[in-house]
Amino acid sequence: GQNIDQPTEMTATEGAIVQINCTYQTSGFNGLFWYQQHAGEAPTFLSYNVLDGLEEKGRFSSFLSRSKGYSYLLLKELQMKDSASYLCAVRTAYNQGGKLIFGQGTELSVKP
Amino acid sequence: KAGVTQTPRYLIKTRGQQVTLSCSPISGHRSVSWYQQTPGQGLQFLFEYFSETQRNKGNFPGRFSGRQFSNSRSEMNVSTLELGDSALYLCASSLLVGGQGGVEQYFGPGTRLTVT
Numbered sequence: 001g002q003n004i005d006q007p008t009e010m011t012a013t014e015g016a017i018v019q020i021n022c023t024y025q026t027s028g029f030n031g032l033f034w035y036q037q038h039a040g041e042a043p044t045f046l047s048y049n050v051l052d053g054l055e056e057k058g059r060f061s062s063f064l065s066r067s068k069g070y071s072y073l074l075l076k077e078l079q080m081k082d083s084a085s086y087l088c089a090v091r092t093a094y095n096q097g098g099k100l101i102f103g104q105g106t107e108l109s110v111k112p
Numbered sequence: 113k114a115g116v117t118q119t120p121r122y123l124i125k126t127r128g129q130q131v132t133l134s135c136s137p138i139s140g141h142r143s144v145s146w147y148q149q150t151p152g153q154g155l156q157f158l159f160e161y162f163s164e165t166q167r168n169k170g171n172f173p174g175r176f177s178g179r180q181f182s183n184s185r186s187e188m189n190v191s192t193l194e195l196g197d198s199a200l201y202l203c204a205s206s207l208l209v210g211g212q213g214g215v216e217q218y219f220g221p222g223t224r225l226t227v228t
Contacts, residue, residue, distance in 0.1 A: 043155070045217070087154075098167075098168065099168050102147075102154055
């Protein structure tokens with residue numbers, strides 16, 4: 001079956017660092033995506049991992065361990081505008097449809 | 113470059129009616145995927161079209177259907193609407209069909225459907 005788990009909500013302080021975890025069990029694996037979605041808006045792409053390791057992009061970094069079915073999104077120097085829902089999504093293998101399966105999302109609240 | 117556009121943005125229908133939603137992808141993008149987003153279920157994959165062919169399908173009943181035109185624009189249809197169909201319907205476009213590398217999807221603003 002397909003299952004993606006991430007915490008429902010998290011709270012952090014402006015200027016701090018927060019790590020949002022995601023674990024997955026899917027039919028095949030062809031990459032993991034992180035999206036940010038502000039309330040009432042469409043999801044926007046943050047990062048993509050297909051090989052084990054850390055991908056860094058400015059204040060955001062994403063890590064993947066395929067053997068553990070685990071990823072995390074690291075947000076540094078938090079800003080108030082980072083308050084949003086963060087969606088972890090796994091793309092299944094191409095020969096199994098290549099579907100993008102989303103987790104429920106983690107609602108991050110950044111406090112002053 | 114214009115982003116993904118969806119029409120209408122808001123829609124109110126009654127049970128039993130049918131509805132058609134439209135999505136225009138980013139110019140040059142040939143893959144269009146549709147998702148349903150609800151507070152309880154999150155983002156759920158409906159189907160993906162590439163070059164006018166349905167390539168993938170999620171676990172939704174046959175009341176949900178779609179199609180893609182030669183200009184890559186896509187429509188989604190829901191027949192015999194139920195209260196549970198109330199949701200935000202998101203369309204996303206990408207250059208390549210699903211599964212081909214780290215091709216990101218660009219989402220449209222969505223259509224908010226309310227079924228009463």
